[in-house]
Amino acid sequence: MEKAILLLGKRSPFYLYILLNISKVPSTEVRTIELSFSQNRWTLLYNPEWVEKTDVNFVQALILHHLMHLINLHFLIKPKNKREKMIWDLAMDAAINQYIPELAAFGIPLNLLIEEGHGVDNERLFVLPPDWMPDESAEEYYKWIMKKMEELGRFDVTLVAQLREKSTDSHDSLQKIQNIDMVLELTQSDLAKAFNLYGEKLPSGIKRQVELAIFRPVLNWKDMIRRFAGLSEYGERHTTPLKPNRRYENQPGWKISHMAKLAIIVDTSGSIIDEELDQFFSEIESLSKYVDTNLVLVQVDRAVNLEMRYTKGAWRKMEIIGGGETDLQPAVDYLQEKYHPEGLIIFTDGFTDLPVVKRRVLFVLSSYYNEEFAEQARKVYGRSSVVILK
Template sequence: MTDEQRIIEEVTQTSISLLLKEPFFSHFFSALNKEVVSFLDTLGVGLRDRGHVLYINAGFWDNFLTDKAHRYGVVKHEVLHIVLKHTLVNQPGLNRHVVNIAMDIVVNQYIDKRHLPKESVFLENFPELMFEPDASWKYYYEKLMHLRDHLDTLYLNTTAAASFSAIRENDQHKLWNDIYTQTNIEKDLMDAGIDNLIHIARAKTTEKSYGTLPAGFKSYLDSILYKSKPLVDWRRVLKIFSESSSKTKVTNTLKRPSKRYGTSPGIKIRKLRKLLIAVDTSGSIHQEEIAQFFTEIHHIWRQGSEIIITECDAKIQRTYSYKGTVPTFIIGGGGTNFDAPIEYGNKHFKPDGLIYFTDGVAPSPQIKPRYPLLWVISNEGITTDSEAFRNLPGRKARL
């Protein structure tokens, strides 16, 4: 066994310890990739393929994190940063070093002090600031900035000043810079990805165990679990297109024994949807709407559909297959003509259905589609009581 394999095995053992004591964090952590590297001096979270990765320095793991309790606490520390979406925060003008301290104060409140190295940052390190517990990182940031600006005056010779001055720049957080440079669409999808991992971890955690989480943290999770559902019930909507699908997939299932042979697993036949999705990239569409469109498209893709996307304004700008990765840029900015993607579907792709993401600001199409058509109107688009909305052929939904 190589050192890398051994360390990954020891990280897995740490995850098992989490599972026994705090299942939610273990279930979340198990979905993350782990990698032993040399470009980082400690242990921290970075980015790979639009997903979070735990990077581990072998020397740091073997020589510094020798205590299994500390391994437990440090892993939980990194998981908390992801769950609380600290890795996505990049507000220009803020002091990054102080932001890192504030975020560490937040997450370390949810970890037993015995599970963290003595160098860790705790709420109690700053008694003169009279911190409130369970507050946001912004709250701690503002108070820490006041401390930083008055180290030699108001806080001269205080415990808070000594604690602040002793904290070095955080090597663990430097990999977050890779996340900050992503496009807004990519960051929105990373945000949705974290929400999805929270959903998965919650589903695997018993009600009793979930109820033992700290009240403030549980309240945060509940808000995510409530709001992160797709704006459209795509599983229900996509049944519209299954009826016209000519492709099928045969899979084994434990829930449906074979009627012919009386054996389990049985077989399940599922129709595969071949969808054309048109994304309005005209000049009237804002960046926030594009991000919202691709968030919903990602939910559709996860339902198991074959998707071809057309970016279009007055004409089709480009066409490509969607495989779960959002484009880094879109092409458009002109007027809007709804006929172009409909004609493309009729003559070339011949889909089971067309889903058109748009603000609806354009004349109604003149070409009749030869397949089911669903219009998805952005929340900034035409209203449901407008004549333009009523004149759109086919089914309609508004985000």
């Protein structure tokens, strides 16, 4: 493994820098090499017996294969069923094997695999894109496979997928990763650091993929909401003499404060126009339908102007109060002190100072947002703390 990693480093120190943040662990539980995420870091599991009997050039090529899965953020792809997984496996490999000469030498283009429905009589089979369709993403190859299968009237990819799996990996560990927002943020951060140091010397195709991964929008709106919606609805637990203790007669009982799970701040200052308010309340209404929890909402310009429990359709009768200068901090302090919410969602255009938030926070910025505010929020609270409404 050490020889293979050093050999990979000769291609580019970019790969060595990425591997510095990845644990290398021998394991007889894997057939060849497998990439997984555990204990807040990536781990490269490898079978020492397989490594020992395999040519070092091929070992380093397969390490690069897994790094390319990482660079392309393929752990974000979550197939809905077994058949869809097979198709995604083919598409993901086609997207990366074209950049690895040692694997491309054994490659079979997607069009031959799909049109003929089988591979070749070869121990090693690595999927390549159609000759006329290089340098595309896994998403584009997935679309092509689906369209081609529809044209052919053939939807069974089991045999092709099994042949592919014998030669490489199953992607199972990638597709089972939880805490996607945290994994994504760590991965993009590591890629950005490596790219800043050594990115200029990468081959053009791989360089473009790294740039896309670094600057790719972190998560979509629904994924962001799930980050908050999965949190506990319970607040603080404290004793009270007004409630009997079920176990001990002479002791006070316990009471759980049912606090707001999510708290929403809406910027109603003078810089916010009607179009932006429409954007905000459209998303808030969708949120009220999407999550089953208490929502407390406050409006704020330079002070808290209105507080209410938001329920479906409440926007129709809501009065908008504000129009002054912008200061989000009073609303943040008010909600944290009174409700102790697990998550704060702040709707604003960002033309104000970044507030200090002690809870989980998501800034939802209008399409007319302040770029400096967005960048500062990402630096302080993480890349997944900002959503831009389009």
